[in-house]
Amino acid sequence: MINKFISGGQTGAERAALDVAINLGISHGGWISKGRITEKGPLPVKYRLLEMPTDSYPQSAEQNVIDSDGTLIIARGKFTGGTDYIRRMTLKHKKQLLGIDLAQTRLYEAASLIASWIKMRRIEILNVAGPRASEDQQIYSDVITILEHAIQILKAEEQRLDTRLKQPETVAAAVARLVVELSLRDKTIIANMDGADLGNLLFSLGISIRNSFLYPRNEKLLESCRLVSKDKYLHWDQASAVIIKELWKRLKNSHKLRVVK
Numbered sequence: 001m002i003n004k005f006i007s008g009g010q011t012g013a014e015r016a017a018l019d020v021a022i023n024l025g026i027s028h029g030g031w032i033s034k035g036r037i038t039e040k041g042p043l044p045v046k047y048r049l050l051e052m053p054t055d056s057y058p059q060s061a062e063q064n065v066i067d068s069d070g071t072l073i074i075a076r077g078k079f080t081g082g083t084d085y086i087r088r089m090t091l092k093h094k095k096q097l098l099g100i101d102l103a104q105t106r107l108y109e110a111a112s113l114i115a116s117w118i119k120m121r122r123i124e125i126l127n128v129a130g131p132r133a134s135e136d137q138q139i140y141s142d143v144i145t146i147l148e149h150a151i152q153i154l155k156a157e158e159q160r161l162d163t164r165l166k167q168p169e170t171v172a173a174a175v176a177r178l179v180v181e182l183s184l185r186d187k188t189i190i191a192n193m194d195g196a197d198l199g200n201l202l203f204s205l206g207i208s209i210r211n212s213f214l215y216p217r218n219e220k221l222l223e224s225c226r227l228v229s230k231d232k233y234l235h236w237d238q239a240s241a242v243i244i245k246e247l248w249k250r251l252k253n254s255h256k257l258r259v260v261k
Helices: 013-024 055-069 081-091 107-123 141-164 171-181 184-192 195-201 205-214 220-227 236-254
Strands: 003-005 027-028 070-075 096-101 125-129
Touching: 003 013, 013 125, 027 055, 027 096, 027 220, 027 236, 055 081, 055 125, 055 171, 070 107, 070 141, 070 205, 081 096, 081 141, 096 107, 107 141, 107 184, 107 205, 141 205, 171 205, 171 236, 184 236, 195 236, 205 220
Parallel strands: 003 027, 003 125, 070 096, 070 125
Antiparallel strands: none
16 A cells, blocks of 8 residues: 655646645655756745755656656656656666556546556555646646545555455345445446446456455356356456446446436
């Protein structure tokens, strides 16, 4: 679980990460160039970043990579400029790296991917990078939404482990658990999806279902998925899709947005 966010403190994605940390009571820090320079003046003192002895942005960016367990880059489209430099430094120092392209990834999918990556790679100190506000006016609010939701997902998973919740043994029980655990935003998004697009959830929600409900070997839930799908040869990796489809059917009745004329 994340215990510290760090960044270079620039406007946009980097500042959003620091604000999420402050708002959620998570430790924050990082390195900033001498004079605490940002594109909108000196970084406010409430942000507990350390000054480098030089005003070189590349040096502070590289030091943040070195001091973290992994770097998360959130941008829209191809990584360029300072964002791409941080990507290259992460590879240079052989640190964990996850890049999110918001031109191809929805916000809730990005949050799920980030949460899974943090858990899988055991990231405790996370360096966050991305474009400045002048380069992408929407990036600050998008990164706030994504990181807050990713932390919610991680906390929910920790709570499940702490309370040692029993794995559901039927598709109905799995759906009921998801209805309780998913945020209102996620339930509304799923309810309003086209059935043909449900496959897009397999690499986010589907992975979470597999890891939490089916693995290591929940034979009873797998058998229930086979009964619901009427496929007696249904494989473990296909079971998540059955649960997602039944969840979608239920949410359509309770969370689908309707046009009032």
